[in-house]
Amino acid sequence: MRIEKVARKIWKFTDWPGLSSNVYLVDIDVPTMIDLGSKDFSGSLTRALGRIGYSPADIKKVIFTHLHFDHIGDPTLFKNAEFFASQQEIDDMSNNRIGAFFALFGTNPSALLKGIDLKPIQNSGKFTIIETPGHTRGSICIWLKEKKIMFSGDTLFSNNILGRTDLPNSAPNQYADSLKKVARFKYKILCPGH
């Protein structure tokens, strides 16, 4: 797994883009992960964390930008963490709007999150949560003002490469507004999901 230092105390982990999302560790308030990649790569994520002196047990918060299986990883490894996603995303998962489609890949998000107490995210500590429906109805972007970093999940991959909005729980009609909302933040670094 490739480890890249994005800024002081912020790292990006990349493994098999396309099969597994980027994973970020932000150790600013408390050690916080943004997305966990695909479960198949959770062993290599654990080893990569070890290489920079962390173990999954050190992580206190995990924030999911949305609940597609390639972002959920293996949350059971993070025994001391609280888990967060948007209320909309949690509702859609409970109603199986996400699961029915992704079960086709043998990776139903509700199965991956079984036994995990997922809480609705609000602005927390130094993170500002931006609701950006489009890729999924409950997708969020996460703004870290003091570093001018935008964690954009699958909403925005670079300034001209956009996420898919043709999935069962996408919100294509709201996508343009979400992109405008993100653009108003004058980010210096974009940390996308892929």
Ligand SMILES: [Zn+2]
């Ligand atoms: Zn996605």
